[in-house]
Amino acid sequence: MKMTTFCKRMIKTFSTLFLSFMICISMFFLSGCAGKPASGTSTDNDSEANAVTEDEAVRNAVDFNHALDDYQPKKDHYSFYFTYKTVHPWWDAVALGMEDAQRQFHDKGITVTYEYMAPNGASAVDQIQRLARAEEGGFDVIGVDVADENVISPILDKMVDEGYKVMTFSSSDASEECKRIAYVGNTHNYQDGADLTEALCKKLDYKGKVAVLVGSVGAPCHEDRARGARDTFAKYKDMEVVAVEYDMDSVDKAHDLTMKILEEYPDLDGIVCCNMSNPVGAARAITEKGSKTVIVGMDHDKEALHYLRDGVIYCLGVQDCYSMGFDTIDIAVKIADGNMPGELFEEKTNEITTIIYQKDAEAMLEILYGELS
Amino acid sequence: MMKKSGISKKTFVMTATIGSVLIMASLIVLSFLASRQTISATNDAVSQVSSFYLEAMADRRAKTITNLIENNFDYMQRAIDILEDEDIKTQEELRDSIGMMKTLLSLSRFALVDEDNIVYTQYTTYTGGSRHEFLLQEKMDKRSISTVSIYGSSKQLCLAIPVHFKALGKNFKACFVQIDIKDIVDLLAFDDPGRTNYGLYSKSGENLSGTELGPVIGPHNLLDTLKKYVSDNVWHGIIDDFINDKEGSLTFVSDGAEESLSYVPVPEMGWELVVLIRESVIHDQIREISDKNLAISKFQIIFTLVLMFVFATILLLQLRKIAKNKIEAEQEHSRNLHSMANTDSMTGVRNKHAYLAKEAEFNAKIKGKEIDKLAVVVCDINGLKHVNDTLGHEAGDQLIKDASAMICDHFTHGSVFRTGGDEFVVLLQDRGYDEMTEVVETFNQETEAHISEDKVVVSIGYSMLTEGDKQLSDVFARADQMMYERKKELKSMGAKTRD
Numbered sequence: 001m002k003m004t005t006f007c008k009r010m011i012k013t014f015s016t017l018f019l020s021f022m023i024c025i026s027m028f029f030l031s032g033c034a035g036k037p038a039s040g041t042s043t044d045n046d047s048e049a050n051a052v053t054e055d056e057a058v059r060n061a062v063d064f065n066h067a068l069d070d071y072q073p074k075k076d077h078y079s080f081y082f083t084y085k086t087v088h089p090w091w092d093a094v095a096l097g098m099e100d101a102q103r104q105f106h107d108k109g110i111t112v113t114y115e116y117m118a119p120n121g122a123s124a125v126d127q128i129q130r131l132a133r134a135e136e137g138g139f140d141v142i143g144v145d146v147a148d149e150n151v152i153s154p155i156l157d158k159m160v161d162e163g164y165k166v167m168t169f170s171s172s173d174a175s176e177e178c179k180r181i182a183y184v185g186n187t188h189n190y191q192d193g194a195d196l197t198e199a200l201c202k203k204l205d206y207k208g209k210v211a212v213l214v215g216s217v218g219a220p221c222h223e224d225r226a227r228g229a230r231d232t233f234a235k236y237k238d239m240e241v242v243a244v245e246y247d248m249d250s251v252d253k254a255h256d257l258t259m260k261i262l263e264e265y266p267d268l269d270g271i272v273c274c275n276m277s278n279p280v281g282a283a284r285a286i287t288e289k290g291s292k293t294v295i296v297g298m299d300h301d302k303e304a305l306h307y308l309r310d311g312v313i314y315c316l317g318v319q320d321c322y323s324m325g326f327d328t329i330d331i332a333v334k335i336a337d338g339n340m341p342g343e344l345f346e347e348k349t350n351e352i353t354t355i356i357y358q359k360d361a362e363a364m365l366e367i368l369y370g371e372l373s
Numbered sequence: 374m375m376k377k378s379g380i381s382k383k384t385f386v387m388t389a390t391i392g393s394v395l396i397m398a399s400l401i402v403l404s405f406l407a408s409r410q411t412i413s414a415t416n417d418a419v420s421q422v423s424s425f426y427l428e429a430m431a432d433r434r435a436k437t438i439t440n441l442i443e444n445n446f447d448y449m450q451r452a453i454d455i456l457e458d459e460d461i462k463t464q465e466e467l468r469d470s471i472g473m474m475k476t477l478l479s480l481s482r483f484a485l486v487d488e489d490n491i492v493y494t495q496y497t498t499y500t501g502g503s504r505h506e507f508l509l510q511e512k513m514d515k516r517s518i519s520t521v522s523i524y525g526s527s528k529q530l531c532l533a534i535p536v537h538f539k540a541l542g543k544n545f546k547a548c549f550v551q552i553d554i555k556d557i558v559d560l561l562a563f564d565d566p567g568r569t570n571y572g573l574y575s576k577s578g579e580n581l582s583g584t585e586l587g588p589v590i591g592p593h594n595l596l597d598t599l600k601k602y603v604s605d606n607v608w609h610g611i612i613d614d615f616i617n618d619k620e621g622s623l624t625f626v627s628d629g630a631e632e633s634l635s636y637v638p639v640p641e642m643g644w645e646l647v648v649l650i651r652e653s654v655i656h657d658q659i660r661e662i663s664d665k666n667l668a669i670s671k672f673q674i675i676f677t678l679v680l681m682f683v684f685a686t687i688l689l690l691q692l693r694k695i696a697k698n699k700i701e702a703e704q705e706h707s708r709n710l711h712s713m714a715n716t717d718s719m720t721g722v723r724n725k726h727a728y729l730a731k732e733a734e735f736n737a738k739i740k741g742k743e744i745d746k747l748a749v750v751v752c753d754i755n756g757l758k759h760v761n762d763t764l765g766h767e768a769g770d771q772l773i774k775d776a777s778a779m780i781c782d783h784f785t786h787g788s789v790f791r792t793g794g795d796e797f798v799v800l801l802q803d804r805g806y807d808e809m810t811e812v813v814e815t816f817n818q819e820t821e822a823h824i825s826e827d828k829v830v831v832s833i834g835y836s837m838l839t840e841g842d843k844q845l846s847d848v849f850a851r852a853d854q855m856m857y858e859r860k861k862e863l864k865s866m867g868a869k870t871r872d
Contacts, residue, residue: 062525064525087490087500087502087503088503089503089504089524091503092503092504092524093524093525095497095499095504096523096524096525098497099497102496102497106496111496112496113465113468113496113497114496114497114498115497115498115499116497116498116499116500117491117498117499117500118500119500120502300524302522321524322524322525367525368524368525369522369523369524370522370527370528370580370583
């Protein structure tokens with residue numbers, strides 16, 4: 001009797017032990033002998049969303065996502081001639097928009113060839129000579145970035161009268177009465193100058209000595225911005241304009257002029273820069289001098305954007321050069337087909353200017369130059 | 374003896390149990406340790422292999438870039454050789470020729486530059502002084518490699534060679550191609566299934582290709598980003614390497630993941646080619662192999678354990694069967710002993726011992742008023758002594774057997790006990806009780822018939838349990854009295870008696 005109980009107990013104990021052991025083994029193998037390193041990365045969606053919102057205005061400053069509309073060109077080959085004020089990176093940006101439009105026409109089976117020419121220094125006389133040669137080139141459309149509206153506008157009128165299809169583009173339109181067919185570019189240069197100047201005045205608390213750097217003499221865009229600046233300063237009695245200088249679209253000259261002004265007025269509080277070369281030259285000068293002069297200026301020069309990022313330049317007015325170039329080719333094709341401003345395109349196609357500040361510089365450097373810090 | 378045997382079995386089972394547990398535990402612990410050792414050894418090997426692997430890969434890819442550049446220079450020279458032999462008279466012819474060269478030699482943005490820095494491409498002619506850095510040189514007398522940062526576009530590699538070519542009345546001084554740097558990186562990664570990251574960087578760590586160097590560096594400035602992950606000494610060392618066109622490699626940890634990175638300068642370019650791979654990628658590749666081996670080992674262990682389990686189960690079952698057989702044998706033996714103690718060996722009916730046990734049982738029931746139908750039949754063999762004396766004990770024994778058989782034959786629904794030499798008692802309940810009168814009558818008739826036939830004669834008396842009875846002996850006494858009366862009666866009929 002004792003033996004029976006003992007045997008039963010032993011069998012039960014042994015079975016329980018064995019079963020528990022098997023369960024442990026199963027769990028051991030199921031859990032795996034080796035732990036894999038946890039990987040993974042953490043993302044802050046809210047921060048990303050906020051960043052996108054903040055960058056939105058900056059990212060819209062230049063529209064690189066253009067597509068041709070559904071207009072069907074009448075020919076399969078177009079030839080254009082464009083002349084602009086001076087060899088300068090600003091117009092290289094316009095050229096990239098043109099090349100994109102050319103590629104898109106090419107994809108549609110339409111060949112667009114063009115010349116895109118400028119002198120090394122802005123010159124109305126040079127522009128007249130180029131236009132005269134263009135007249136002989138058999139181009140479908142001749143586009144002009146007007147070097148001097150008073151000089152060039154009559155030339156354009158004459159060309160139109162002679163049957164040439166003439167348009168203006170990029171920075172400077174001809175005079176209001178000019179017969180050119182259409183203009184694609186900045187239509188608010190005066191306001192750009194006024195807006196930058198207003199930002200400067202506010203920064204200086206509406207008092208101080210200021211200078212105005214302009215680009216080429218007679219260049220409508222530069223002159224209009226300078227006029228906008230002067231008119232804005234005139235609104236505030238404590239703002240004193242001590243100098244107005246022209247750098248003729250040369251960074252080196254802008255630098256030299258700024259140095260000269262700073263030597264004459266070491267207590268200079270601010271500079272309004274009306275073209276692309278002005279702010280670069282001015283920023284180099286005040287950096288050399290160690291001056292605290294506040295700079296406001298135009299355009300998207302990479303060096304200027306670096307100065308903006310580093311706080312040397314206070315703000316920059318960035319024009320949508322890419323759209324100017326793209327729309328110029330798009331509208332040139334329509335003009336070549338005999339279309340006039342109306343439903344297909346406007347007589348003045350306005351391209352935007354966005355004023356950006358130090359906080360926007362990184363994003364703009366990324367957008368325009370793919371530069372990531 | 375019994376005690377000694379029990380301890381021995383217990384020891385055996387305990388030893389078997391503990392032994393099995395120890396063997397299995399040892400097996401698991403050893404497997405686990407072996408697995409850990411394998412993983413540790415794998416990690417060490419991965420670290421060594423990854424650096425070597427990356428350096429070799431970076432070298433190969435840098436040579437790919439060098440070859441690409443050299444090929445483009447060769448193609449440009451070939452294109453110029455062809456153009457020099459052509460009689461180009463118009464700008465359209467020049468554009469067509471440029472387009473043909475582009476297509477034939479797969480040149481990206483192939484262009485010619487005249488002495489006035491006017492650039493001629495397949496579709497455009499433009500003043501390029503501000504757009505192409507190499508045109509800033511006053512005199513171009515050797516090939517030029519420059520990195521171009523283009524507004525709104527990815528960075529490009531510009532390769533230019535001086536040419537002395539005349540067409541359209543102009544002297545051409547250079548030709549160039551521009552290649553998207555991102556395309557170069559894509560080319561480097563074309564045969565990689567996305568496990569390795571490639572990037573091209575300037576000496577200042579600026580990302581030239583715009584590609585992402587893994588999730589940690591991303592598209593950002595390499596040197597700025599690395600500062601967060603390496604010590605100052607290491608970081609300054611990398612900066613020096615970049616500035617001085619040196620190669621190197623490092624490993625850093627981000628979010629618990631190890632990243633291995635190698636960089637090599639690309640000759641003449643001022644670039645550093647960087648190759649990065651997550652150690653986890655190499656780990657994964659090696660772990661894949663390791664996992665397969667581990668799975669096989671696991672299978673082997675599980676298979677062994679299952680075998681052990683089956684074996685142990687069989688042993689247990691056998692042990693149980695042995696124990697069961699032993700228990701049954703013991704029970705049978707016990708039953709036999711019990712039966713022997715309660716059975717009359719001569720007649721096979723229960724004996725006096727059994728009757729006494731039964732009497733005790735009935736007494737308890739009578740006392741507890743648990744029984745109402747109970748009758749006792751007392752039987753006595755007539756003339757047993759006479760037979761023994763005259764015919765011998767064998768004949769006497771036979772007489773007893775005959776009497777027992779006769780009693781059993783009639784009282785088939787009762788319990789028959791041999792309580793003395795010639796005395797039997799039948800206890801009747803239920804059906805036996807109900808049929809008692811008829812059975813007694815039949816029995817008596819047969820007995821009476823036996824007198825003349827000289828067969829066994831049995832006197833019986835019976836009595837039933839009444840309310841006044843306190844124990845079985847009370848019933849027995851009445852039956853016994855009746856039996857004596859019957860004995861006298863049978864004697865009068867000629868039956869032999871003791872007297």
